[in-house]
């Protein structure tokens with residue numbers, strides 16, 4: 399593998415490339431690193447390679463010409479990458495892909511970055527090595543080189559060790575132990591000393607799943623998992639049990655009608671069932687079904703009773719468990735009061751809204767909504783009860799949005815079509831809030 403690195407600081411690489419495995423791989427001819435300094439290609443008599451940014455602002459920007467001239471001299475460039483915080487993340491999958499190449503060219507930025515036209519005109523692939531900003535692309539290029547080089551055949555002592563590491567199976571790796579058996583009264587797990595390959599493999603897989611759940615839960619969405627993995631994850635105790643602080647409220651008034659006017663919408667059997675089923679699945683504290691119409695509350699109560707203590711509940715005990723979470727109330731105030739009684743303190747009221755603006759009053763100007771990100775609401779759940787309010791009809795009326803502590807970021811969809819059923823929105827939002835949160 400031949401790496402060509404374009405850098406204003408070639409000396410940066412001297413140490414890292416002349417020790418440990420990288421040095422051995424270079425000596426063995428497995429990798430070769432050429433360093434090219436764009437300053438050598440500057441036409442400026444002071445050898446400047448940067449200038450002030452158009453549009454103003456602090457710092458300097460690297461000019462495209464010296465970098466383009468430097469790139470033109472690379473004899474065997476292979477895939478050409480620019481290291482930048484705005485690039486695609488460097489993942490193990492990308493490292494594997496890049497390790498198949500014979501050559502890679504890495505462009506290191508400095509200052510505020512590189513003139514965008516260089517990336518466009520040269521078709522450079524932007525890659526980022528982490529969500530933190532470094533002084534320059536050199537440390538990032540080193541990260542990429544190490545990640546790729548160690549996957550080049552022959553680099554590692556035992557070929558398979560690269561397959562058993564963090565991220566190789568989309569998960570974080572299990573913890574490692576060596577001698578002594580007891581260190582500061584902490585023992586090496588018994589299974590690892592058992593000598594049973596099957597038990598050790600199971601322990602490692604589960605430790606890997608658990609670590610990923612605890613530290614990088616988002617990876618679980620993309621990792622290839624089997625039924626045993628899912629069974630294990632499902633059985634993991636969630637110490638914080640955040641769902642027990644989360645209450646849903648389905649408001650049938652005041653909600654908007656087709657014409658955008660506040661009004662009242664009828665109950666639907668499906669909404670009641672599905673809001674309760676979502677709540678039971680995620681172990682929420684309760685579902686408040688709010689309507690000011692007395693006959694509708696009676697109807698709702700009959701439905702709840704039928705599916706809990708009545709014939710429906712006896713025939714479908716699973717459904718009864720879910721519908722037991724449901725409770726008819728008159729409106730938002732009663733819902734808040736009930737949650738306050740249950741939780742011992744007033745909940746944060748979090749509204750949901752698929753629109754991006756609303757008009758607070760007839761003669762008032764349309765107001766853009768400042769949405770609160772889901773992780774902020776998840777943070778509240780650790781301290782306080784939260785009442786997540788969803789609207790039927792065409793969504794919650796401005797009066798409800800106005801009195802809420804927050805309006806949570808909506809489910810965006812992919813087009814202007816914006817009519818997710820409230821049950822589906824509830825399921826998606828609850829999963830975003832609680833999903834794999836421990």
Ligand SMILES: C[S@@+](CC[C@H](N)C(=O)[O-])C[C@H]1O[C@@H](n2cnc3c(N)ncnc32)[C@H](O)[C@@H]1O
Pocket residue numbers: 481482483484505506507508509510511512525526527528529530531532533534535536538
């Ligand atoms: C100080 S940074 C520029 C940061 C830039 N103004 C921004 O906010 O995105 C200078 C150079 O360091 C490199 N760099 C910094 N952080 C990086 C990261 N996380 N991944 C890849 N390259 C990075 C890039 O080459 C970048 O052009």
